[in-house]
Amino acid sequence: MERVYTIPLRDVKKAPRTIRAAKAMRVIRSFLEKHMKSEDIILDSSINEKVWERGIQKIPSKIKVKAVKDDDDGVVEVTLEE
Template sequence: MERTYIIPLRKVKSVPRTKRAPRAIRFIREFLKKHMKSEDIILDSSINEKVWERGIQKIPTKIKIKAIKEEDGTVKAELAE
């Protein structure tokens, strides 16, 4: 099963500035757990680079991700752009 999601990261901006990028990564994992119904999430390094592109304080407002669920229930996510 393959799906493309646009994940809004605006809620993450409400945390302190020095914790935004790590919180955004955790938020992406939680989003994928909820929507793909799997506990095993593997994020590609391109997602991490996109979130951290402008530093810890200035995260993107949204991110487009392609998630692929394997036969064993593992979800592999990568940047869709």
């Protein structure tokens, strides 16, 4: 199963400035667990680089990702959608 999601990160900007990027990574992971119905999420390093691109305080307001779920073991591999 392959899906493209636009994950909103606007609510993360309500968090304190010094933890925004780390919280955004947790929000991305929890969004994918909820929508792909799997506990095993493997995030590509490109997603981490995109979130941290402008530093810890200035995260993007949304991020577009492509999630591919293996039917055999339920592992979800997530990459940045371009």
